[in-house]
Amino acid sequence: MQKKNKSKFSLIKVIIICLILILLSGVGVMAVTTGINTVKIELSNGYEMTVLTSKTNVKEILNDNNIILEDNEKVTPSLSEEITSSKTITISDKSEQEIEVAKVSESGVEMTLDSILDAYATVTEKIETVEEAIPFETVTKDVSNGSEDTKNKVLQEGVEGKKRVTYKVKYQNDIEIERTKISEEIIQEPVNKIIQVRSKTVSSRSVTTTRTESTAQSSGSVKVYKVTAYCSCRKCCGSHANGYTASGTRATAGRTVAAPSNLPYGTKLNINGRTYVVEDRGGAIKGNRIDVYVNSHSEALAWGVRYLPVEVQ
Ligand SMILES: [Zn+2]
Known part of the structure:
Protein backbone atom coordinates (compact mmCIF):
# COMPACT_ATOMS: atom_id res chain seq x y z
CA MET A 1 0.00 0.00 0.00
CA GLN A 2 2.76 2.31 0.95
CA LYS A 3 4.53 1.38 -2.19
CA LYS A 4 1.39 2.08 -4.25
CA ASN A 5 1.00 5.52 -2.67
CA LYS A 6 4.53 6.36 -3.52
CA SER A 7 4.01 5.55 -7.16
CA LYS A 8 0.77 7.59 -7.19
CA PHE A 9 2.71 10.54 -5.77
CA SER A 10 5.35 10.24 -8.46
CA LEU A 11 2.64 10.09 -11.14
CA ILE A 12 1.26 13.45 -9.87
CA LYS A 13 4.83 14.80 -9.97
CA VAL A 14 5.21 13.72 -13.60
CA ILE A 15 1.86 15.30 -14.49
CA ILE A 16 2.87 18.58 -12.82
CA ILE A 17 6.22 18.59 -14.63
CA CYS A 18 4.41 17.91 -17.90
CA LEU A 19 2.02 20.78 -17.27
CA ILE A 20 4.92 23.13 -16.53
CA LEU A 21 6.64 22.02 -19.73
CA ILE A 22 3.45 22.60 -21.75
CA LEU A 23 3.05 26.05 -20.22
CA LEU A 24 6.68 26.92 -20.96
CA SER A 25 6.44 25.77 -24.54
CA GLY A 26 3.25 27.80 -24.87
CA VAL A 27 5.21 30.90 -23.85
CA GLY A 28 7.81 29.91 -26.40
CA VAL A 29 5.22 29.62 -29.13
CA MET A 30 3.82 33.02 -28.08
CA ALA A 31 7.26 34.57 -28.22
CA VAL A 32 7.79 33.33 -31.77
CA THR A 33 4.40 34.53 -32.98
CA SER A 107 30.75 67.75 -55.24
CA GLY A 108 28.69 66.68 -58.24
CA VAL A 109 31.63 65.70 -60.41
CA GLU A 110 30.74 62.57 -62.23
CA MET A 111 33.63 60.64 -63.75
CA THR A 112 32.58 57.39 -65.25
CA LEU A 113 35.21 54.87 -66.26
CA ASP A 114 34.31 55.42 -69.91
CA SER A 115 34.82 59.16 -69.69
CA ILE A 116 38.20 58.67 -68.03
CA LEU A 117 39.26 56.19 -70.73
CA ASP A 118 38.00 58.52 -73.45
CA ALA A 119 40.08 61.37 -72.10
CA TYR A 120 43.27 59.32 -72.27
CA ALA A 121 42.96 57.13 -75.32
CA THR A 122 41.53 59.22 -78.12
CA VAL A 123 44.02 58.74 -80.93
CA THR A 124 42.73 59.72 -84.32
CA GLU A 125 44.41 59.43 -87.70
CA LYS A 126 43.95 61.89 -90.52
CA ILE A 127 45.26 62.00 -94.04
CA GLU A 128 46.50 65.49 -94.83
CA THR A 129 47.67 66.78 -98.18
CA VAL A 130 49.69 69.98 -98.24
CA GLU A 131 51.52 71.93 -100.90
CA GLU A 132 55.12 72.59 -100.06
CA ALA A 133 57.78 74.67 -101.72
CA ILE A 134 60.87 72.98 -103.14
CA PRO A 135 63.84 75.28 -102.57
CA PHE A 136 66.04 75.86 -105.58
CA GLU A 137 69.72 75.04 -105.53
CA THR A 138 72.38 77.55 -106.25
CA VAL A 139 74.93 76.04 -108.54
CA THR A 140 78.04 77.55 -109.93
CA LYS A 141 79.41 77.25 -113.40
CA ASP A 142 83.13 77.21 -113.44
CA VAL A 143 84.65 79.30 -116.17
CA SER A 144 88.40 79.17 -115.76
CA ASN A 145 89.19 81.23 -118.82
CA GLY A 146 86.51 83.86 -118.26
CA SER A 147 87.37 87.48 -117.96
CA GLU A 148 87.28 89.27 -114.62
CA ASP A 149 83.83 90.78 -115.14
CA THR A 150 82.16 87.38 -115.58
CA LYS A 151 83.03 86.50 -112.00
CA ASN A 152 79.92 85.83 -109.86
CA LYS A 153 77.66 86.71 -112.75
CA VAL A 154 74.16 85.25 -112.36
CA LEU A 155 73.45 83.19 -115.44
CA GLN A 156 70.02 82.05 -114.35
CA GLU A 157 67.73 83.13 -111.50
CA GLY A 158 66.42 80.38 -109.25
CA VAL A 159 62.72 79.60 -109.00
CA GLU A 160 61.17 77.58 -106.19
CA GLY A 161 59.36 74.42 -107.18
CA LYS A 162 56.14 73.10 -105.77
CA LYS A 163 55.16 69.65 -104.52
CA ARG A 164 52.05 68.06 -103.11
CA VAL A 165 52.85 65.96 -100.04
CA THR A 166 50.40 63.59 -98.37
CA TYR A 167 50.92 62.81 -94.71
CA LYS A 168 49.27 60.42 -92.29
CA VAL A 169 48.96 62.43 -89.09
CA LYS A 170 48.13 60.95 -85.69
CA TYR A 171 46.45 63.12 -83.10
CA GLN A 172 45.96 62.36 -79.42
CA ASN A 173 43.46 64.67 -77.77
CA ASP A 174 43.80 66.96 -80.82
CA ILE A 175 47.57 67.25 -80.37
CA GLU A 176 49.74 66.00 -83.22
CA ILE A 177 51.89 63.11 -82.03
CA GLU A 178 53.10 61.54 -85.26
CA ARG A 179 53.44 62.55 -88.93
CA THR A 180 54.37 60.06 -91.62
CA LYS A 181 54.89 60.97 -95.26
CA ILE A 182 52.85 58.69 -97.50
CA SER A 183 53.44 60.17 -100.91
CA GLU A 184 54.93 63.12 -102.67
CA GLU A 185 54.04 64.48 -106.06
CA ILE A 186 56.05 67.19 -107.73
CA ILE A 187 53.81 69.81 -109.31
CA GLN A 188 56.60 72.05 -110.47
CA GLU A 189 60.31 71.38 -110.56
CA PRO A 190 62.52 74.08 -109.06
CA VAL A 191 64.83 75.99 -111.38
CA ASN A 192 68.43 76.13 -110.21
CA LYS A 193 70.11 79.47 -109.77
CA ILE A 194 73.31 79.37 -111.76
CA ILE A 195 76.23 81.61 -110.98
CA GLN A 196 79.30 81.80 -113.14
CA VAL A 197 82.58 81.71 -111.26
CA ARG A 198 86.23 81.39 -112.12
CA SER A 199 88.01 78.37 -110.68
CA LYS A 200 91.13 80.41 -109.91
CA THR A 201 89.24 82.57 -107.45
CA VAL A 202 87.75 79.52 -105.76
CA SER A 203 90.46 77.31 -104.44
CA SER A 204 89.18 73.84 -103.84
CA ARG A 205 89.99 70.18 -103.93
CA SER A 206 89.02 70.12 -107.55
CA VAL A 207 91.61 70.10 -110.23
CA THR A 208 89.26 69.74 -113.13
CA THR A 209 86.89 72.24 -114.60
CA THR A 210 83.31 71.49 -115.42
CA ARG A 211 82.78 73.30 -118.64
CA THR A 212 82.10 70.09 -120.44
CA GLU A 213 79.43 68.10 -118.71
CA SER A 214 78.99 65.81 -121.63
CA THR A 215 77.38 62.49 -120.78
CA ALA A 216 75.21 63.48 -117.82
CA GLN A 217 73.69 60.52 -116.06
CA SER A 218 69.93 60.70 -116.41
CA SER A 219 67.49 61.24 -113.56
CA GLY A 220 66.14 58.11 -111.88
CA SER A 221 68.96 55.87 -113.02
CA VAL A 222 70.77 53.69 -110.49
CA LYS A 223 74.39 52.70 -110.80
CA VAL A 224 76.76 51.02 -108.38
CA TYR A 225 79.63 53.30 -107.41
CA LYS A 226 82.76 52.75 -105.41
CA VAL A 227 81.99 55.14 -102.58
CA THR A 228 84.76 56.49 -100.37
CA ALA A 229 84.80 59.38 -97.91
CA TYR A 230 87.00 62.42 -97.44
CA CYS A 231 87.34 65.39 -95.13
CA SER A 232 88.87 68.83 -95.48
CA CYS A 233 92.29 67.81 -94.15
CA ARG A 234 95.56 68.02 -96.08
CA LYS A 235 95.74 64.24 -96.43
CA CYS A 236 92.44 64.27 -98.28
CA CYS A 237 92.62 67.60 -100.07
CA GLY A 238 96.28 68.52 -100.23
CA SER A 239 96.77 72.17 -101.10
CA HIS A 240 93.02 72.64 -101.54
CA ALA A 241 92.37 71.92 -97.87
CA ASN A 242 90.29 75.01 -97.12
CA GLY A 243 86.80 73.61 -96.48
CA TYR A 244 85.37 74.85 -99.79
CA THR A 245 84.26 72.70 -102.67
CA ALA A 246 85.15 73.03 -106.32
CA SER A 247 81.72 74.57 -106.92
CA GLY A 248 82.38 77.25 -104.30
CA THR A 249 80.08 75.98 -101.55
CA ARG A 250 81.23 75.24 -98.04
CA ALA A 251 81.74 71.49 -97.79
CA THR A 252 79.04 70.07 -95.51
CA ALA A 253 78.91 66.57 -94.08
CA GLY A 254 75.71 64.77 -94.97
CA ARG A 255 75.24 66.84 -98.13
CA THR A 256 78.45 67.34 -100.07
CA VAL A 257 79.78 64.66 -102.37
CA ALA A 258 82.50 64.77 -104.95
CA ALA A 259 81.47 63.06 -108.19
CA PRO A 260 82.80 62.69 -111.72
CA SER A 261 81.95 65.43 -114.16
CA ASN A 262 79.17 63.43 -115.83
CA LEU A 263 77.18 64.30 -112.71
CA PRO A 264 76.72 68.11 -112.86
CA TYR A 265 76.95 70.28 -109.76
CA GLY A 266 73.65 70.39 -107.95
CA THR A 267 72.72 66.83 -108.95
CA LYS A 268 70.99 65.11 -106.06
CA LEU A 269 72.09 61.56 -105.37
CA ASN A 270 70.35 59.03 -103.22
CA ILE A 271 72.94 56.92 -101.43
CA ASN A 272 71.67 54.48 -98.80
CA GLY A 273 68.36 56.37 -98.54
CA ARG A 274 70.07 59.68 -97.93
CA THR A 275 70.15 62.59 -100.32
CA TYR A 276 73.51 64.14 -101.18
CA VAL A 277 74.35 66.94 -103.56
CA VAL A 278 77.17 66.89 -106.08
CA GLU A 279 79.26 69.92 -105.13
CA ASP A 280 82.83 68.81 -105.54
CA ARG A 281 85.22 67.11 -107.90
CA GLY A 282 88.40 65.21 -107.30
CA GLY A 283 91.44 64.08 -109.22
CA ALA A 284 90.78 60.44 -108.40
CA ILE A 285 87.00 60.75 -108.63
CA LYS A 286 86.49 59.45 -112.13
CA GLY A 287 84.29 56.78 -113.65
CA ASN A 288 82.24 54.91 -111.07
CA ARG A 289 83.64 56.71 -108.06
CA ILE A 290 82.03 59.01 -105.52
CA ASP A 291 83.59 60.63 -102.47
CA VAL A 292 81.31 61.53 -99.56
CA TYR A 293 82.34 64.51 -97.45
CA VAL A 294 82.57 63.81 -93.69
CA ASN A 295 83.60 65.96 -90.73
CA SER A 296 86.83 64.26 -89.73
CA HIS A 297 89.61 62.19 -91.15
CA SER A 298 88.85 59.36 -88.70
CA GLU A 299 85.30 59.21 -90.06
CA ALA A 300 86.70 59.09 -93.57
CA LEU A 301 88.94 56.17 -92.60
CA ALA A 302 86.06 54.45 -90.80
CA TRP A 303 83.96 54.71 -93.96
CA GLY A 304 86.52 52.73 -95.90
CA VAL A 305 85.50 51.61 -99.37
CA ARG A 306 81.91 50.72 -100.08
CA TYR A 307 80.22 49.63 -103.24
CA LEU A 308 76.76 51.15 -103.13
CA PRO A 309 73.87 51.71 -105.53
CA VAL A 310 73.60 55.41 -106.27
CA GLU A 311 70.40 56.84 -107.66
CA VAL A 312 70.32 60.11 -109.51
CA GLN A 313 67.28 62.03 -108.32
ZN1 LIG B 1 90.94 63.79 -94.27
Missing part, protein backbone atom coordinates in the same frame (compact mmCIF):
# COMPACT_ATOMS: atom_id res chain seq x y z
CA THR A 34 4.89 38.02 -31.45
CA GLY A 35 8.32 38.14 -33.26
CA ILE A 36 10.81 38.64 -30.53
CA ASN A 37 14.24 38.25 -32.03
CA THR A 38 17.69 37.79 -30.69
CA VAL A 39 19.84 40.13 -32.76
CA LYS A 40 23.61 40.29 -32.68
CA ILE A 41 25.07 43.78 -33.17
CA GLU A 42 28.74 43.98 -34.12
CA LEU A 43 30.24 47.38 -33.37
CA SER A 44 33.07 48.96 -35.33
CA ASN A 45 35.44 48.73 -32.34
CA GLY A 46 35.07 44.92 -32.44
CA TYR A 47 32.65 44.73 -29.52
CA GLU A 48 29.61 42.48 -29.98
CA MET A 49 26.29 42.67 -28.18
CA THR A 50 23.20 40.48 -28.33
CA VAL A 51 19.84 42.15 -27.83
CA LEU A 52 16.28 40.91 -27.63
CA THR A 53 13.95 42.95 -29.72
CA SER A 54 10.52 42.85 -31.27
CA LYS A 55 11.62 45.25 -33.99
CA THR A 56 12.94 44.21 -37.38
CA ASN A 57 13.93 47.61 -38.83
CA VAL A 58 17.66 48.22 -38.43
CA LYS A 59 17.26 51.90 -37.51
CA GLU A 60 14.67 51.12 -34.86
CA ILE A 61 16.77 48.34 -33.33
CA LEU A 62 19.75 50.68 -33.08
CA ASN A 63 17.61 53.48 -31.61
CA ASP A 64 16.16 51.14 -28.99
CA ASN A 65 19.69 50.27 -27.93
CA ASN A 66 20.94 53.88 -28.01
CA ILE A 67 23.47 53.14 -30.75
CA ILE A 68 24.32 56.27 -32.77
CA LEU A 69 26.24 55.99 -36.04
CA GLU A 70 29.29 58.21 -36.51
CA ASP A 71 29.87 59.97 -39.87
CA ASN A 72 32.63 57.58 -40.82
CA GLU A 73 30.65 54.48 -39.94
CA LYS A 74 28.36 52.40 -42.08
CA VAL A 75 25.84 49.78 -41.13
CA THR A 76 24.93 46.49 -42.84
CA PRO A 77 22.10 46.01 -43.63
CA SER A 78 21.45 49.71 -44.13
CA LEU A 79 19.29 51.70 -41.69
CA SER A 80 16.14 51.57 -43.78
CA GLU A 81 16.31 47.79 -44.27
CA GLU A 82 14.86 44.93 -42.24
CA ILE A 83 17.19 42.56 -40.44
CA THR A 84 18.12 39.56 -42.50
CA SER A 85 17.83 35.90 -41.60
CA SER A 86 21.32 36.02 -40.09
CA LYS A 87 19.91 38.50 -37.53
CA THR A 88 23.20 40.32 -37.41
CA ILE A 89 23.75 44.05 -37.70
CA THR A 90 27.31 45.05 -38.48
CA ILE A 91 28.67 48.55 -37.90
CA SER A 92 32.05 49.18 -39.52
CA ASP A 93 34.36 52.03 -40.49
CA LYS A 94 33.98 53.25 -44.05
CA SER A 95 37.13 52.60 -46.03
CA GLU A 96 39.02 55.64 -47.34
CA GLN A 97 37.90 54.81 -50.86
CA GLU A 98 34.25 54.95 -49.88
CA ILE A 99 34.79 58.33 -48.23
CA GLU A 100 36.48 59.54 -51.47
CA VAL A 101 33.56 58.35 -53.57
CA ALA A 102 31.15 60.08 -51.20
CA LYS A 103 33.09 63.34 -51.54
CA VAL A 104 33.18 63.11 -55.32
CA SER A 105 29.49 62.46 -55.58
CA GLU A 106 28.79 65.28 -53.12
Whole structure:
Protein backbone atom coordinates (compact mmCIF):
# COMPACT_ATOMS: atom_id res chain seq x y z
CA MET A 1 0.00 0.00 0.00
CA GLN A 2 2.76 2.31 0.95
CA LYS A 3 4.53 1.38 -2.19
CA LYS A 4 1.39 2.08 -4.25
CA ASN A 5 1.00 5.52 -2.67
CA LYS A 6 4.53 6.36 -3.52
CA SER A 7 4.01 5.55 -7.16
CA LYS A 8 0.77 7.59 -7.19
CA PHE A 9 2.71 10.54 -5.77
CA SER A 10 5.35 10.24 -8.46
CA LEU A 11 2.64 10.09 -11.14
CA ILE A 12 1.26 13.45 -9.87
CA LYS A 13 4.83 14.80 -9.97
CA VAL A 14 5.21 13.72 -13.60
CA ILE A 15 1.86 15.30 -14.49
CA ILE A 16 2.87 18.58 -12.82
CA ILE A 17 6.22 18.59 -14.63
CA CYS A 18 4.41 17.91 -17.90
CA LEU A 19 2.02 20.78 -17.27
CA ILE A 20 4.92 23.13 -16.53
CA LEU A 21 6.64 22.02 -19.73
CA ILE A 22 3.45 22.60 -21.75
CA LEU A 23 3.05 26.05 -20.22
CA LEU A 24 6.68 26.92 -20.96
CA SER A 25 6.44 25.77 -24.54
CA GLY A 26 3.25 27.80 -24.87
CA VAL A 27 5.21 30.90 -23.85
CA GLY A 28 7.81 29.91 -26.40
CA VAL A 29 5.22 29.62 -29.13
CA MET A 30 3.82 33.02 -28.08
CA ALA A 31 7.26 34.57 -28.22
CA VAL A 32 7.79 33.33 -31.77
CA THR A 33 4.40 34.53 -32.98
CA THR A 34 4.89 38.02 -31.45
CA GLY A 35 8.32 38.14 -33.26
CA ILE A 36 10.81 38.64 -30.53
CA ASN A 37 14.24 38.25 -32.03
CA THR A 38 17.69 37.79 -30.69
CA VAL A 39 19.84 40.13 -32.76
CA LYS A 40 23.61 40.29 -32.68
CA ILE A 41 25.07 43.78 -33.17
CA GLU A 42 28.74 43.98 -34.12
CA LEU A 43 30.24 47.38 -33.37
CA SER A 44 33.07 48.96 -35.33
CA ASN A 45 35.44 48.73 -32.34
CA GLY A 46 35.07 44.92 -32.44
CA TYR A 47 32.65 44.73 -29.52
CA GLU A 48 29.61 42.48 -29.98
CA MET A 49 26.29 42.67 -28.18
CA THR A 50 23.20 40.48 -28.33
CA VAL A 51 19.84 42.15 -27.83
CA LEU A 52 16.28 40.91 -27.63
CA THR A 53 13.95 42.95 -29.72
CA SER A 54 10.52 42.85 -31.27
CA LYS A 55 11.62 45.25 -33.99
CA THR A 56 12.94 44.21 -37.38
CA ASN A 57 13.93 47.61 -38.83
CA VAL A 58 17.66 48.22 -38.43
CA LYS A 59 17.26 51.90 -37.51
CA GLU A 60 14.67 51.12 -34.86
CA ILE A 61 16.77 48.34 -33.33
CA LEU A 62 19.75 50.68 -33.08
CA ASN A 63 17.61 53.48 -31.61
CA ASP A 64 16.16 51.14 -28.99
CA ASN A 65 19.69 50.27 -27.93
CA ASN A 66 20.94 53.88 -28.01
CA ILE A 67 23.47 53.14 -30.75
CA ILE A 68 24.32 56.27 -32.77
CA LEU A 69 26.24 55.99 -36.04
CA GLU A 70 29.29 58.21 -36.51
CA ASP A 71 29.87 59.97 -39.87
CA ASN A 72 32.63 57.58 -40.82
CA GLU A 73 30.65 54.48 -39.94
CA LYS A 74 28.36 52.40 -42.08
CA VAL A 75 25.84 49.78 -41.13
CA THR A 76 24.93 46.49 -42.84
CA PRO A 77 22.10 46.01 -43.63
CA SER A 78 21.45 49.71 -44.13
CA LEU A 79 19.29 51.70 -41.69
CA SER A 80 16.14 51.57 -43.78
CA GLU A 81 16.31 47.79 -44.27
CA GLU A 82 14.86 44.93 -42.24
CA ILE A 83 17.19 42.56 -40.44
CA THR A 84 18.12 39.56 -42.50
CA SER A 85 17.83 35.90 -41.60
CA SER A 86 21.32 36.02 -40.09
CA LYS A 87 19.91 38.50 -37.53
CA THR A 88 23.20 40.32 -37.41
CA ILE A 89 23.75 44.05 -37.70
CA THR A 90 27.31 45.05 -38.48
CA ILE A 91 28.67 48.55 -37.90
CA SER A 92 32.05 49.18 -39.52
CA ASP A 93 34.36 52.03 -40.49
CA LYS A 94 33.98 53.25 -44.05
CA SER A 95 37.13 52.60 -46.03
CA GLU A 96 39.02 55.64 -47.34
CA GLN A 97 37.90 54.81 -50.86
CA GLU A 98 34.25 54.95 -49.88
CA ILE A 99 34.79 58.33 -48.23
CA GLU A 100 36.48 59.54 -51.47
CA VAL A 101 33.56 58.35 -53.57
CA ALA A 102 31.15 60.08 -51.20
CA LYS A 103 33.09 63.34 -51.54
CA VAL A 104 33.18 63.11 -55.32
CA SER A 105 29.49 62.46 -55.58
CA GLU A 106 28.79 65.28 -53.12
CA SER A 107 30.75 67.75 -55.24
CA GLY A 108 28.69 66.68 -58.24
CA VAL A 109 31.63 65.70 -60.41
CA GLU A 110 30.74 62.57 -62.23
CA MET A 111 33.63 60.64 -63.75
CA THR A 112 32.58 57.39 -65.25
CA LEU A 113 35.21 54.87 -66.26
CA ASP A 114 34.31 55.42 -69.91
CA SER A 115 34.82 59.16 -69.69
CA ILE A 116 38.20 58.67 -68.03
CA LEU A 117 39.26 56.19 -70.73
CA ASP A 118 38.00 58.52 -73.45
CA ALA A 119 40.08 61.37 -72.10
CA TYR A 120 43.27 59.32 -72.27
CA ALA A 121 42.96 57.13 -75.32
CA THR A 122 41.53 59.22 -78.12
CA VAL A 123 44.02 58.74 -80.93
CA THR A 124 42.73 59.72 -84.32
CA GLU A 125 44.41 59.43 -87.70
CA LYS A 126 43.95 61.89 -90.52
CA ILE A 127 45.26 62.00 -94.04
CA GLU A 128 46.50 65.49 -94.83
CA THR A 129 47.67 66.78 -98.18
CA VAL A 130 49.69 69.98 -98.24
CA GLU A 131 51.52 71.93 -100.90
CA GLU A 132 55.12 72.59 -100.06
CA ALA A 133 57.78 74.67 -101.72
CA ILE A 134 60.87 72.98 -103.14
CA PRO A 135 63.84 75.28 -102.57
CA PHE A 136 66.04 75.86 -105.58
CA GLU A 137 69.72 75.04 -105.53
CA THR A 138 72.38 77.55 -106.25
CA VAL A 139 74.93 76.04 -108.54
CA THR A 140 78.04 77.55 -109.93
CA LYS A 141 79.41 77.25 -113.40
CA ASP A 142 83.13 77.21 -113.44
CA VAL A 143 84.65 79.30 -116.17
CA SER A 144 88.40 79.17 -115.76
CA ASN A 145 89.19 81.23 -118.82
CA GLY A 146 86.51 83.86 -118.26
CA SER A 147 87.37 87.48 -117.96
CA GLU A 148 87.28 89.27 -114.62
CA ASP A 149 83.83 90.78 -115.14
CA THR A 150 82.16 87.38 -115.58
CA LYS A 151 83.03 86.50 -112.00
CA ASN A 152 79.92 85.83 -109.86
CA LYS A 153 77.66 86.71 -112.75
CA VAL A 154 74.16 85.25 -112.36
CA LEU A 155 73.45 83.19 -115.44
CA GLN A 156 70.02 82.05 -114.35
CA GLU A 157 67.73 83.13 -111.50
CA GLY A 158 66.42 80.38 -109.25
CA VAL A 159 62.72 79.60 -109.00
CA GLU A 160 61.17 77.58 -106.19
CA GLY A 161 59.36 74.42 -107.18
CA LYS A 162 56.14 73.10 -105.77
CA LYS A 163 55.16 69.65 -104.52
CA ARG A 164 52.05 68.06 -103.11
CA VAL A 165 52.85 65.96 -100.04
CA THR A 166 50.40 63.59 -98.37
CA TYR A 167 50.92 62.81 -94.71
CA LYS A 168 49.27 60.42 -92.29
CA VAL A 169 48.96 62.43 -89.09
CA LYS A 170 48.13 60.95 -85.69
CA TYR A 171 46.45 63.12 -83.10
CA GLN A 172 45.96 62.36 -79.42
CA ASN A 173 43.46 64.67 -77.77
CA ASP A 174 43.80 66.96 -80.82
CA ILE A 175 47.57 67.25 -80.37
CA GLU A 176 49.74 66.00 -83.22
CA ILE A 177 51.89 63.11 -82.03
CA GLU A 178 53.10 61.54 -85.26
CA ARG A 179 53.44 62.55 -88.93
CA THR A 180 54.37 60.06 -91.62
CA LYS A 181 54.89 60.97 -95.26
CA ILE A 182 52.85 58.69 -97.50
CA SER A 183 53.44 60.17 -100.91
CA GLU A 184 54.93 63.12 -102.67
CA GLU A 185 54.04 64.48 -106.06
CA ILE A 186 56.05 67.19 -107.73
CA ILE A 187 53.81 69.81 -109.31
CA GLN A 188 56.60 72.05 -110.47
CA GLU A 189 60.31 71.38 -110.56
CA PRO A 190 62.52 74.08 -109.06
CA VAL A 191 64.83 75.99 -111.38
CA ASN A 192 68.43 76.13 -110.21
CA LYS A 193 70.11 79.47 -109.77
CA ILE A 194 73.31 79.37 -111.76
CA ILE A 195 76.23 81.61 -110.98
CA GLN A 196 79.30 81.80 -113.14
CA VAL A 197 82.58 81.71 -111.26
CA ARG A 198 86.23 81.39 -112.12
CA SER A 199 88.01 78.37 -110.68
CA LYS A 200 91.13 80.41 -109.91
CA THR A 201 89.24 82.57 -107.45
CA VAL A 202 87.75 79.52 -105.76
CA SER A 203 90.46 77.31 -104.44
CA SER A 204 89.18 73.84 -103.84
CA ARG A 205 89.99 70.18 -103.93
CA SER A 206 89.02 70.12 -107.55
CA VAL A 207 91.61 70.10 -110.23
CA THR A 208 89.26 69.74 -113.13
CA THR A 209 86.89 72.24 -114.60
CA THR A 210 83.31 71.49 -115.42
CA ARG A 211 82.78 73.30 -118.64
CA THR A 212 82.10 70.09 -120.44
CA GLU A 213 79.43 68.10 -118.71
CA SER A 214 78.99 65.81 -121.63
CA THR A 215 77.38 62.49 -120.78
CA ALA A 216 75.21 63.48 -117.82
CA GLN A 217 73.69 60.52 -116.06
CA SER A 218 69.93 60.70 -116.41
CA SER A 219 67.49 61.24 -113.56
CA GLY A 220 66.14 58.11 -111.88
CA SER A 221 68.96 55.87 -113.02
CA VAL A 222 70.77 53.69 -110.49
CA LYS A 223 74.39 52.70 -110.80
CA VAL A 224 76.76 51.02 -108.38
CA TYR A 225 79.63 53.30 -107.41
CA LYS A 226 82.76 52.75 -105.41
CA VAL A 227 81.99 55.14 -102.58
CA THR A 228 84.76 56.49 -100.37
CA ALA A 229 84.80 59.38 -97.91
CA TYR A 230 87.00 62.42 -97.44
CA CYS A 231 87.34 65.39 -95.13
CA SER A 232 88.87 68.83 -95.48
CA CYS A 233 92.29 67.81 -94.15
CA ARG A 234 95.56 68.02 -96.08
CA LYS A 235 95.74 64.24 -96.43
CA CYS A 236 92.44 64.27 -98.28
CA CYS A 237 92.62 67.60 -100.07
CA GLY A 238 96.28 68.52 -100.23
CA SER A 239 96.77 72.17 -101.10
CA HIS A 240 93.02 72.64 -101.54
CA ALA A 241 92.37 71.92 -97.87
CA ASN A 242 90.29 75.01 -97.12
CA GLY A 243 86.80 73.61 -96.48
CA TYR A 244 85.37 74.85 -99.79
CA THR A 245 84.26 72.70 -102.67
CA ALA A 246 85.15 73.03 -106.32
CA SER A 247 81.72 74.57 -106.92
CA GLY A 248 82.38 77.25 -104.30
CA THR A 249 80.08 75.98 -101.55
CA ARG A 250 81.23 75.24 -98.04
CA ALA A 251 81.74 71.49 -97.79
CA THR A 252 79.04 70.07 -95.51
CA ALA A 253 78.91 66.57 -94.08
CA GLY A 254 75.71 64.77 -94.97
CA ARG A 255 75.24 66.84 -98.13
CA THR A 256 78.45 67.34 -100.07
CA VAL A 257 79.78 64.66 -102.37
CA ALA A 258 82.50 64.77 -104.95
CA ALA A 259 81.47 63.06 -108.19
CA PRO A 260 82.80 62.69 -111.72
CA SER A 261 81.95 65.43 -114.16
CA ASN A 262 79.17 63.43 -115.83
CA LEU A 263 77.18 64.30 -112.71
CA PRO A 264 76.72 68.11 -112.86
CA TYR A 265 76.95 70.28 -109.76
CA GLY A 266 73.65 70.39 -107.95
CA THR A 267 72.72 66.83 -108.95
CA LYS A 268 70.99 65.11 -106.06
CA LEU A 269 72.09 61.56 -105.37
CA ASN A 270 70.35 59.03 -103.22
CA ILE A 271 72.94 56.92 -101.43
CA ASN A 272 71.67 54.48 -98.80
CA GLY A 273 68.36 56.37 -98.54
CA ARG A 274 70.07 59.68 -97.93
CA THR A 275 70.15 62.59 -100.32
CA TYR A 276 73.51 64.14 -101.18
CA VAL A 277 74.35 66.94 -103.56
CA VAL A 278 77.17 66.89 -106.08
CA GLU A 279 79.26 69.92 -105.13
CA ASP A 280 82.83 68.81 -105.54
CA ARG A 281 85.22 67.11 -107.90
CA GLY A 282 88.40 65.21 -107.30
CA GLY A 283 91.44 64.08 -109.22
CA ALA A 284 90.78 60.44 -108.40
CA ILE A 285 87.00 60.75 -108.63
CA LYS A 286 86.49 59.45 -112.13
CA GLY A 287 84.29 56.78 -113.65
CA ASN A 288 82.24 54.91 -111.07
CA ARG A 289 83.64 56.71 -108.06
CA ILE A 290 82.03 59.01 -105.52
CA ASP A 291 83.59 60.63 -102.47
CA VAL A 292 81.31 61.53 -99.56
CA TYR A 293 82.34 64.51 -97.45
CA VAL A 294 82.57 63.81 -93.69
CA ASN A 295 83.60 65.96 -90.73
CA SER A 296 86.83 64.26 -89.73
CA HIS A 297 89.61 62.19 -91.15
CA SER A 298 88.85 59.36 -88.70
CA GLU A 299 85.30 59.21 -90.06
CA ALA A 300 86.70 59.09 -93.57
CA LEU A 301 88.94 56.17 -92.60
CA ALA A 302 86.06 54.45 -90.80
CA TRP A 303 83.96 54.71 -93.96
CA GLY A 304 86.52 52.73 -95.90
CA VAL A 305 85.50 51.61 -99.37
CA ARG A 306 81.91 50.72 -100.08
CA TYR A 307 80.22 49.63 -103.24
CA LEU A 308 76.76 51.15 -103.13
CA PRO A 309 73.87 51.71 -105.53
CA VAL A 310 73.60 55.41 -106.27
CA GLU A 311 70.40 56.84 -107.66
CA VAL A 312 70.32 60.11 -109.51
CA GLN A 313 67.28 62.03 -108.32
ZN1 LIG B 1 90.94 63.79 -94.27
